[in-house]
Amino acid sequence: MPPLRLDDVLKKVVEDAVAELRSKIREIEEEQMRRIEARSEELLARASTAKALIQREASAARSRIVTQTSLDARREYLSMVEEAVAGVISESLERISEMRGGERYSQFLERTMREAIEVVGGEEVVVECGRDDAEFVKELAGKISEERNISVKVSNGYLESRGGVRVMRADGSIVYDNTLEARLERMKTFLRSEIVKRLMG
Numbered sequence: 001m002p003p004l005r006l007d008d009v010l011k012k013v014v015e016d017a018v019a020e021l022r023s024k025i026r027e028i029e030e031e032q033m034r035r036i037e038a039r040s041e042e043l044l045a046r047a048s049t050a051k052a053l054i055q056r057e058a059s060a061a062r063s064r065i066v067t068q069t070s071l072d073a074r075r076e077y078l079s080m081v082e083e084a085v086a087g088v089i090s091e092s093l094e095r096i097s098e099m100r101g102g103e104r105y106s107q108f109l110e111r112t113m114r115e116a117i118e119v120v121g122g123e124e125v126v127v128e129c130g131r132d133d134a135e136f137v138k139e140l141a142g143k144i145s146e147e148r149n150i151s152v153k154v155s156n157g158y159l160e161s162r163g164g165v166r167v168m169r170a171d172g173s174i175v176y177d178n179t180l181e182a183r184l185e186r187m188k189t190f191l192r193s194e195i196v197k198r199l200m201g
Helices: 008-047 051-097 103-120 131-148 180-186 186-201
Strands: 125-130 151-158 163-167 175-179
Touching: 008 051, 008 180, 008 186, 051 180, 051 186, 103 125, 103 131, 103 163, 125 131, 131 151, 163 180, 175 180, 175 186, 180 186
Parallel strands: 125 151
Antiparallel strands: 125 163, 163 175
């Protein structure tokens, strides 16, 4: 079985979210067009019975309505993208945390821990993790300590996290948060652009 990759989980969740988002955006676009058409017809009826001044006012009012409708639609679109990003993150956390205890999750946790230790550097590091991951992280700490000839200690405290680790130098000078939550937070910009790109086709 291939190792768990956060990118694979995110890709599937993004695809699901984008499909739902496309449907909602179509509904919004149709509603906005109906609103514009309804208001346009109203203004054109008034303009046909009014003099030049009323016609100019109607034209200006129509422009304002179209502008406001466009702004409303854009705000709603951006809000939906943000909701989709939050939904992708939430669903990804659920799916990955459900894999806890399996081989793919163990591989993911080891990769996450090694990556954080590499970023922090130094001869002595302290690893923090969630309660459910503590036993496996302690085994990994011993293994990595021997391989790299450094001191890897596991904190007695526990993180409130769905998975991953936070690693710091023993003197606290450098800290790298590689929990699932932090990793997904760092990926928000990518997720936004990925969702928008898929929506644009």
